[in-house]
Amino acid sequence: MSRPLSPTELKRLHRQWRRQADVDTALILDGVQNPYNLGAILRSAAAYRVDPLWVVPPTVDPRHPKVAKTALGSDRLVIIETVESGDEAVSLARSAGFTTVALELTDDAAPLFDLELPARVCLVAGHEERGVHRSTLAVVDHVAFLPQLGKIGSLNVAHSVTVGLYEVARQALTRHGD
Numbered sequence: 001m002s003r004p005l006s007p008t009e010l011k012r013l014h015r016q017w018r019r020q021a022d023v024d025t026a027l028i029l030d031g032v033q034n035p036y037n038l039g040a041i042l043r044s045a046a047a048y049r050v051d052p053l054w055v056v057p058p059t060v061d062p063r064h065p066k067v068a069k070t071a072l073g074s075d076r077l078v079i080i081e082t083v084e085s086g087d088e089a090v091s092l093a094r095s096a097g098f099t100t101v102a103l104e105l106t107d108d109a110a111p112l113f114d115l116e117l118p119a120r121v122c123l124v125a126g127h128e129e130r131g132v133h134r135s136t137l138a139v140v141d142h143v144a145f146l147p148q149l150g151k152i153g154s155l156n157v158a159h160s161v162t163v164g165l166y167e168v169a170r171q172a173l174t175r176h177g178d
Contacts (some may be wrong), residue, residue, distance in 0.1 A: 015062050016086025023172030025165060026098050026122035027053045030086040032110050032157055037128060039070025040158035046074035048165040049063050054089040056136075058127075069156045090124070092105060098122035100140040104132045108161070112144040112164060117171045125165045128157050 005013060027050045032038050038060050046055055055062065062080050083089045090100050101115065102124040124140055127130030137143060146155060146163055155163070 004061045017173075020170055021049075021166060021172045022175065024061045024098070024165050025050050025168050026044070026093055026096070026120075026166075027161065028056065028086065028089040028093065028100070028122060028124040028136075029053065029059045029126075030056045030089070031127035031130070031135050032059045032125065033130055034157075035066035036070045037074075037156065038062060038064075038148045039067040039075070040162050041125075042067065042071040042078055043074040044069060044162040044165055045157070046077040048169055050165070053078050054092060055082050056089055056133075057082075066073050086124070086133050087139045090122075090139045091135060093122040096120075097106075099142070100124055101142045101144050101164075102126075102132045102137055102140045103146065103160050104137060104143050105145050106137065106143050109143040110144040110169050111147050115142055115144055117168055119172065119175075121168050123161065123168070125157050131157060143171055150153070162178050 025048060027045055028050065029038070032041065040060070060067065060073060062078065083092065088178065093100050098120045099118050100122045101117070103112070124132055124136060146160055147152065
């Protein structure tokens with residue numbers, strides 16, 4: 001019969017998976033305005049070892065009190081840098097050796113799980129309704145979407161980022177097993 005892990009067992013489990021994952025993940029938030037979404041994204045970013053996270057105006061200030069409500073302290077575990085534009089953030093990501101992948105619904109986007117993601121990936125997510133700025137989309141390496149099987153055509157930006165981070169980690173763990 002299954003039983004919940006003790007705190008020590010949980011730490012051991014996560015340590016074991018961290019050793020197996022040969023991945024460096026960064027994130028660009030290009031205009032995420034809802035503080036609760038940013039807090040949830042910070043929590044996922046900490047869980048998936050994002051370093052760094054670039055925020056582009058008009059992304060909400062990470063120090064906003066409502067961000068802290070959903071981040072639950074995980075904001076202290078992520079290095080956050082504010083930059084003036086999405087194309088500047090993409091340039092910084094490329095200079096650091098990251099391949100940039102925008103999560104966006106466009107006419108040329110590929111399903112995220114069809115992309116062979118390298119060990120250094122920077123995901124790009126945009127505004128809750130308007131998405132990633134066009135000027136940012138023009139300079140990323142790839143545009144990918146998350147296929148929806150139900151009657152809803154898109155996910156909340158925080159959920160999309162979490163699914164994207166999971167796919168980056170899943171591919172890294174699959175490469176490790178080969």
